[in-house]
Amino acid sequence: MRIIAGEFRRRLLLTPKDAEVTRPIPDRVKESLFSLLRGHCEGATVFDAFAGTGAIGLEAVSRGATRCVMVEKDREIAEILRKNIGTLGVQGRCEVVVGDALGPGALARAPRPLKLAFVDPPYPIVQDPLGYLRVMEQLKALIQLLTDDGFAVLRTPWPLRHREGGEAPEAVPEPKRWKKKGKGRRERGDGRGFGAEGEEGRRRGSPKPSAKPDKRVEELDPEGDFGVDDLDLDELGLEGDEFGEMSEEEAAAFEAQAGGGATDKPTPVWKDVNLKVEGAVGPETHVYGSMAVHLYMKAKP
Known part of the structure; x- marks a missing residue:
C-alpha cells in the first residue's frame, strides 16, 4: 500500500500480513476519490473512521491536511498505523484513537470544525440492517459537524441491498484489486451539485447527487x-x-x-437501501465495480 500523491508521494505504508484484515481501498478508487475532492485537502481537518493502517487518512495528510483523527478498533492494526505515522514524521498532525468508530467517544474526538469525514466500515456491518443503522447515525452526526464546504464520504459494497424481513444478504466478496475498465459511473439525480464551493469546484463542474438507486429485484x-x-x-x-x-x-x-x-x-425479495441522510445534501454516488463511494455535504438552513 502506498501514498499516491502529495508530500509523501510513492511512500510505502506498512500493512498486516493478512491484507483481508484491513480491506484497504484499491489505489485506483482512492485516486479517483481524491480527484473528486481536489482542492479540499489543503489545510483541512479530517476524521477517518475505520482507519486501518492509514490508507485514507495519511493520503489526506500527504495532500495538505493539517490535522487528522484516525479511529481504529483493532489494537494491533492501530500499532501499525502509529508506525506509519512515525515513518512519515507527521505525529504532530495525526491522532490515533483506539476504539469503536461508531461510538460516542470517537465522535467526541472529531475535529471541530470538520472539513472531511471518511467512513469506510467493513462490508458485513452495512449489509446487516442494524449495523447499517449505526453507521448512518454516526454519519449523520459527522455531517452536522462539517463546514459549509466540507464533505463526508461513505464507502459501501454495490449494489447495497437488504433482504425484506431484516436478514442481511450474502456477503459481497471483498475486492482485492480493482481494474479500470472505464471511469466510475456517477449516479445522477435532483439536488444541488457538489464541488461548487470554490475555484476548483467551479472549474471541474458540479455533478448532481443521486436521488434514487437502481430498482432491481433478484x-x-x-x-x-x-x-x-x-x-x-x-x-x-x-x-x-x-x-x-x-x-x-x-x-x-x-x-x-x-x-x-x-x-x-x-x-427472496431484496430492497435497495436508502442512502439519504436527514440534514444532508446527497448522496452523490460513484460506482467502481462491486463497490461505491457516496459523497455528502451539510444542507444549508
Whole structure:
C-alpha cells in the first residue's frame, strides 16, 4: 500500500500480513476519490473512521491536511498505523484513537470544525440492517459537524441491498484489486451539485447527487417459468395427452416434484437501501465495480 500523491508521494505504508484484515481501498478508487475532492485537502481537518493502517487518512495528510483523527478498533492494526505515522514524521498532525468508530467517544474526538469525514466500515456491518443503522447515525452526526464546504464520504459494497424481513444478504466478496475498465459511473439525480464551493469546484463542474438507486429485484426464476417442457414424459411413465388431462392441482404437484420442489422455496425479495441522510445534501454516488463511494455535504438552513 502506498501514498499516491502529495508530500509523501510513492511512500510505502506498512500493512498486516493478512491484507483481508484491513480491506484497504484499491489505489485506483482512492485516486479517483481524491480527484473528486481536489482542492479540499489543503489545510483541512479530517476524521477517518475505520482507519486501518492509514490508507485514507495519511493520503489526506500527504495532500495538505493539517490535522487528522484516525479511529481504529483493532489494537494491533492501530500499532501499525502509529508506525506509519512515525515513518512519515507527521505525529504532530495525526491522532490515533483506539476504539469503536461508531461510538460516542470517537465522535467526541472529531475535529471541530470538520472539513472531511471518511467512513469506510467493513462490508458485513452495512449489509446487516442494524449495523447499517449505526453507521448512518454516526454519519449523520459527522455531517452536522462539517463546514459549509466540507464533505463526508461513505464507502459501501454495490449494489447495497437488504433482504425484506431484516436478514442481511450474502456477503459481497471483498475486492482485492480493482481494474479500470472505464471511469466510475456517477449516479445522477435532483439536488444541488457538489464541488461548487470554490475555484476548483467551479472549474471541474458540479455533478448532481443521486436521488434514487437502481430498482432491481433478484428472483429465483426471472422468467416466471417453472415448466416441464423439456421433461421426457415417457421416461416418467406418462403420455403427453395424459398430462394434459390432469387437474390444475395435480399438474402443479407434478411440476413441483419434477423440478425438485423449487416451487416450495419462497422467492427472496431484496430492497435497495436508502442512502439519504436527514440534514444532508446527497448522496452523490460513484460506482467502481462491486463497490461505491457516496459523497455528502451539510444542507444549508
